[in-house]
Amino acid sequence: MIIVxxxxxxxxxxxxxxxxxxxxxxxxxxxxxxxxxxxAGAGTVDGDHLWVDLDFLRGHGRGTGDWNNAFAAMIDYAAGKGWTDAERNRVRAHIRWD
Known part of the structure; x- marks a missing residue:
């Protein structure tokens, strides 16, 4: 996923x-x-990262069962790397400036 x-x-x-x-x-x-x-409700910039609101991603996803399962697996992976906040409401994504 790329957030533009x-x-x-x-x-x-x-x-x-x-x-x-x-x-x-x-x-x-x-x-x-x-x-x-x-x-836009997408999240909060922190340095070179955007803390992305998971509801924003869900709202722009396909919403199918398969999509939701794959999305949950992606967030589980990110949580294992320490890339989610404590509540698992946001995930950290690197910002490419140029």
């Missing part, structure tokens, strides 16, 4: 790819990316 942040939108590309979670914020300042992500 532009000047005023956030979208989810490749929602069926569960082996990668990254953020493209090419050409944006940290402040601009943070403001857009927060206003």
């Amino acid at each position: 942040i532009t000047d005023n939108t956030v979208r989810l590309d490749d929602p069926d790819i569960f082996t990668e979670l990254a953020v493209d914020a090419v050409g944006l300042s940290r402040d601009s990316a943070a403001a857009t992500a927060e206003s």
